[in-house]
Amino acid sequence: MDENVARFLAQRLGEEQYAKLSRISSGELYEFLARFIKLLDPASVFVCDDSARDVAYIREKALRDGEEQPLAMEGHTIHFDSPLDQGRDKEHTNILVDPGEEMGPQISTRDRTEGLKDIQEVMDGIMRGREMLVVFATLGPNGSEFAIPAVQLTDSSYVAHSEKLLYRPGYEEFIRQGEGAQFFRFVHSEGELTESHTSKNIDKRRIYIDLKDDIVYSANTQYAGNTVGMKKMAMRLAIYRGSQQGWLCEHMLVMGIHGPDDRVTYFTGAFPSMCGKTSTAMLEGETIVGDDIAYLRRIGGVVRAVNCEHGMFGIILGVNSKDDPIQWKALHAPGHEVIFSNVLKTDDGDVYWEGKDEPVPSHGINFQGEWTPGTLDKNGKPVPPSHANARFTLGLDMLDNLDPNVDNPAGVEVGAYVYGGRDSDTWVPVEESLDWAHGIVAFGASIESETTAATLGKAGVRQHNPMSNLDFLSIPLGRYLQVNVDFAEGVVRAPRIFGVNYFLKSRDGKFLNGKNDKKVWYKWMELRCHGDVDAIRTATGWIPLYEDLVPLFRTVIGREYSHEEYDAEFSLRIPENLSKIDRVIESWKNSTNDTPAVLFTVLEAQRERLLQAQRAFGDEVKPSQWKDMA
Ligand code: SPV
Ligand code: MN
DSSP: OOHHHHHHHHHHHHHHHHHHHTTSOOHHHHHHHHHHHHHHOOSEEEEEOSSHHHHHHHHHHHHHHTSSEEOSSTTEEEEOOOTTOSSBOSTTEEEEEOTTOOOOTTSOEEEHHHHHHHHHHHHTTTTTTSEEEEEEEEESSTTSTTOEEEEEEESOHHHHHHHHHHSEEOHHHHHHHGGGOOOEEEEEEOOSBOTTSSBSOGGGOEEEEETTTTEEEEESOOOHHHHOIIIIIHHHHHHHHHHHHTOEEESEEEEEEEOGGGOEEEEEEEOOTTSSHHHHHTOTTSEEEESSOEEEEEETTEEEEEESOSEEEEEOTTOOTTTOHHHHHHTTOTTSOEEEESSEEETTSOEEOTTOSSOOOSOEEETTEEEOTTOBOTTSOBOOSSOTTOEEEEEGGGOTTBOTTTTOTTOEEEEEEEEEEOOSSSSOSEEEOSSHHHIIIIIGGGOEEEOOTTBSSOSSOEEEOGGGOGGGOOSOHHHHHHHHHHTTTTOSBOOEEEEEETTOBOTTSOBSSOTTHHHHHHHHHHHHHTTOSOEEEOSSSEEEOHHHHHHHHHHHHOOOOOHHHHHHHHSEEHHHHHHHHHHHHHHHHHHOSOOOHHHHHHHHHHHHHHHHHHHHHOSEEOGGGHHHHO
C-alpha cells in the first residue's frame, strides 16, 4: 500500500471513518478513494459499513438533507426527482471508447480521452461543502462465484439509501476479498440542488461508462436509473466483463414456477420496461428471485442464475390491492422501509399514485410542486398526480413470495428463458421455440415494444429491443447476440426458450387476454419444460393444445376457456409475422455491421415456413390447421 495514499486518506477521513476503511486491505480501493476525494473535494467522508448503525445514519441523513421526506407510515419516505429527471437519460449516457474501437450505431459512445476530460471538469470540486458517502455492496449472493463487489461514492443520501435497500451488504465481502477484489466503482454527484432538493444543473447531466477502469461516472442527476451505480450502471460493466469471462448479465427477472408435486422450475424473463416484467415476477402462487437483472453462468452442464440485486425499484403506476396483493401489502406494512419516488404526497402524509384503488386526493405535492386535480403544466397539459415512471424502492425480504433460493450461492438452475414485448398484432400469447438458436433469434433478438415513460422522450413508438437489453449494452450488438447464441455450448440441459405476448389485440382493437391469463401460460411452460404436455408445431414455434389449456384455466384462474378464445389468440397472423421479420432484419442491418449470420438464417427459414403456410391456408392459420401440414 502506498504510504502517501494512506496518509492522505487518514487525514481526509478522520479517525473513525478511516478505522472502518482500514479493515479492508485493497490498495486499489485506497487509490480509487484518494483520487476521487481529490477531484470531488467533499467536506467530509462517511464510510458506511454493514452495521445497522451506519445504515440508519444514511437513512436519517436523507431526511435531514431533505432528499427524502418522512411519510405518516413509519419507515416510509418520499423522494422527488427534478421534472426534467424522471427517467434514464439515454442521450447523455455514453460508453467511453478508445480511437478505432467500434460499438456500432445503437450504442452511444464518446471518445474516452474527451469524456474523461469532460467529466473531470464537470466533477471538479462538485462535492465541496458536502459529505461523500462510501457504500459497499455485493452484486449476487455473498460468497458465491457469481458475486462481484462494488463500491459507490455519492453525495446523495437518497442514492445511498436506495442502495442499502436494493443490494446485499458488501463491506464484509470487501474485507474477505482483500487485495483480490475485482470490484466495480461508481462515482456519483447529484450536483447543485434546487430549493426542492432536486438536481439543478440538468444541462450538465453526464453518465460515462469507463469499461477499462471498471468505473461509471454520473453527475447532475438523481433518478435512480441514472445514479444507483449497482443497478443499470453495473449492468454495462457486467456485460463487458461477462463477455470476456464466458458468463452473461441479462436484463431478466428470475422466478420459480411451481409445477405438480411441489416441483419448482426456475424461469428467467426479459421484457422491456412497462411490458409486464414486474407483474410476471410477482405472479400469484409463484416465487420471486429477482425482477430486473440476472447473472447467468454455465455450471456443471446447466445454466444457473442469480439475482444480482436484493430489492425492487418497481413501477408503481397501476399497483392496486386486487391485482397486486403482495406489493400492496409490502407498501402498507408499518415499520418496513419503502422509498416512494415521484408519487403524490397528500396533506396527511400519505401517498397517492395513478391506479391506486383510492379516490384521487384533492390536494398534494408531486414532482412538479403543488398539485390539485386539473393542474396544468407550462405547456397547458394536465399534470398527473404521479409520474408514469413513479416508483417504489424496497428490500426483497418484504415480499411474501420470496423464493427460498434467493440467496443460494450456487444460484438456481434455469429451466426456461421467456422473452416478451408490447405487441398488439403479431406474436401469439405463448409459444416455445423450435430450438435454442431459434429462440434466441426469433424471440430474444426480435423483441419489439412500444416506448414507455421509463425513458425520456416520446412514448408509444414501436421499438426493436433485442433481449430488452439494448439500453445497457457495452459490447457491439452483433457480438452480444453471438455470445447469447453460443451460451448453450457445452450445456447438457439447456433452458427451453419461450416467447410471450400479453398485449395481443383482436382485429377490432380489444385486448384478447386478461391480466391473469399469463398465470396459465407459465404453468403450461413449466409442464413443457418437463415434457408433460404436447404442443403443435407452427411456422413460428410450438403452441399449446386447447385440451391442455382448458384444465389449466379451470384450476389456475377458475374460468372456462372457450375454443373461440383459443382460436382468436393462437391463430397465426401470417402478414404481420412476415412484416415483423422485415422490420427486425432491417433493424439489425441498420443497428450494427457485425450481425451474426445465424440471425439471417433463422429468420429467413421462418419466412419460408410462413410463406408455405400462407400458400396452403391463407393469411391466418388456425391451430388445428397445422396438423394438416405435418
Ligand atoms: C428499467 O427501465 O428497465 C428499470 C428502471 O428497471 S431503471 O432503473 O430506470 O432502469
Ligand atoms: Mn430494468
